[in-house]
Amino acid sequence: MFEGLVSTIEFQLSLLLFVALAGYLIASKINQSAIVWEILVGIVIGPSLLGLITYTESVQSFAQVGAVVLLFVVGLEFKIKDIFNVKYGIIALIGVIIPWIGGFFLANFFGFDFISSVFVGT
CATH class of the missing domain: 1.20.1280 (Monooxygenase)
Structure with missing residues (x-):
């Protein structure tokens, strides 16, 4: 119907x-x-x-x-002054670096070569 x-x-x-x-x-x-x-x-x-x-x-x-x-x-x-706030910058940097390192080492653990591990980390 x-x-x-x-x-x-x-x-x-x-x-x-x-x-x-x-x-x-x-x-x-x-x-x-x-x-x-x-x-x-x-x-x-x-x-x-x-x-x-x-x-x-x-x-x-x-x-x-x-x-x-x-x-x-x-x-x-969006507030442009928040970009230049050190506290938010550190949080953003940690939010990028920790997953990259985790992906890189996880790819290395599974036997990927260096370039592939960098790509997975990215």
Whole structure:
């Protein structure tokens, strides 16, 4: 009965907006990141579980617009003085160096050559 309705792009985009808003509201109520909840809701309604949304060209275009808006909002909230804050710089440096060292030594442990280990660490 509803198979024709579910396959229309209007229904899929409406459902997409509705569940994105629902994910945002749930996340804000429990003081969590909205992005994580929106990803979880997307997994549930996407082709992996319920299959209500199919990954068509229209949905792909909508997702790209959403990504652009998200990056724009991040740019608006970004404070340039935080880059030059030593505390944040050290945290960022540790966040890069520790995974690199771990990947490098793990690749060495499994017998990769030096160049391959550097690549895995990167």
